Amino acid sequence: MLSINNLHASVEGKSILKGLSLEVKAGEIHAIMGPNGSGKSTLSQVLAGRQDYTVTDGSVQWLEQDLLAMPIEERARSGLFLAFQYPIEIPGVSNAYFLRAAVNAARRHQGLPELDAMDFIQRAKAEMKAVGMREEFLYRSLNEGFSGGEKKRNEVLQMILLEPKLAILDETDSGLDIDALKVVADGVNRMRSPDRSMIVITHYQRLLDYIVPDYVHVLAGGRIVRSGGRELALELEQQGYGWVTQADKRQP
Numbered sequence: 001m002l003s004i005n006n007l008h009a010s011v012e013g014k015s016i017l018k019g020l021s022l023e024v025k026a027g028e029i030h031a032i033m034g035p036n037g038s039g040k041s042t043l044s045q046v047l048a049g050r051q052d053y054t055v056t057d058g059s060v061q062w063l064e065q066d067l068l069a070m071p072i073e074e075r076a077r078s079g080l081f082l083a084f085q086y087p088i089e090i091p092g093v094s095n096a097y098f099l100r101a102a103v104n105a106a107r108r109h110q111g112l113p114e115l116d117a118m119d120f121i122q123r124a125k126a127e128m129k130a131v132g133m134r135e136e137f138l139y140r141s142l143n144e145g146f147s148g149g150e151k152k153r154n155e156v157l158q159m160i161l162l163e164p165k166l167a168i169l170d171e172t173d174s175g176l177d178i179d180a181l182k183v184v185a186d187g188v189n190r191m192r193s194p195d196r197s198m199i200v201i202t203h204y205q206r207l208l209d210y211i212v213p214d215y216v217h218v219l220a221g222g223r224i225v226r227s228g229g230r231e232l233a234l235e236l237e238q239q240g241y242g243w244v245t246q247a248d249k250r251q252p
């Protein structure tokens with residue numbers, strides 16, 4: 001589904017990703033952990049196609065296409081969901097309007113009929129209940145005046161409504177409380193399916209108490225230095241990242 005090969009990327013002339021490789025197959029959940037500043041968010045920004053991030057080497061295959069050559073909107077329409085894609089506040093554009101436009105763009109891409117306003121509102125309301133959002137949020141301007149937790153719920157709502165093939169969640173918000181964490185985890189767990197994959201980027205082991213990943217990877221110094229099963233996350237919690245990143249430095 002997603003195949004990242006020897007990816008190198010830099011920001012403002014500074015090299016951040018230094019040969020990152022990762023293979024994600026349909027149905028798998030991968031957790032990427034790693035110390036602060038190791039390049040986790042840079043990886044998601046590069047996959048999202050943010051302008052200030054320059055790929056200097058390597059390749060990314062997505063559904064048999066060259067992801068790095070795809071226009072940003074095309075990445076989203078083809079079923080790649082990045083949780084922080086729409087953190088912007090847009091006064092005057094309601095959450096409902098924005099969400100329906102995004103959902104219908106994805107549906108057109110898949111050759112599905114568009115949802116009319118009534119169908120969409122009905123579906124959205126049912127899902128909002130599940131993520132603990134009040135209906136009034138449909139009619140508020142996108143993200144305007146949303147608290148951190150409300151933005152997070154809205155993000156999960158977007159993911160659920162968009163039904164992506166691959167969702168990448170970068171849990172950068174250190175202020176995330178346990179309720180918001182559970183909303184994210186419940187959303188991910190409900191979306192789990194044999195033909196959908198997820199990459200959960202986090203430095204919080206506790207998120208992985210709720211989302212059980214198939215694979216855990218440690219990103220350090222711009223590369224994946226260790227991969228394993230969920231037990232790796234538990235080891236990291238007990239021992240910190242030092243033993244992994246130290247071991248990596250001894251390698252030639």
Ligand code: ADP
Nearest residue numbers: 011012016035036037038039040041042043052
């Ligand atoms: P992580 O998400 O693992 O904490 P980041 O990918 O955010 O790490 O950052 C990796 C490194 O890249 C850090 O040294 C950070 O300062 C630098 N960096 C990230 N984004 C930018 C940017 N837009 N401009 C300059 N430096 C950046």
Ligand code: MG
Nearest residue numbers: 036037038041
């Ligand atoms: Mg960081």
Ligand code: MG
Nearest residue numbers: 040041042172
């Ligand atoms: Mg980060």
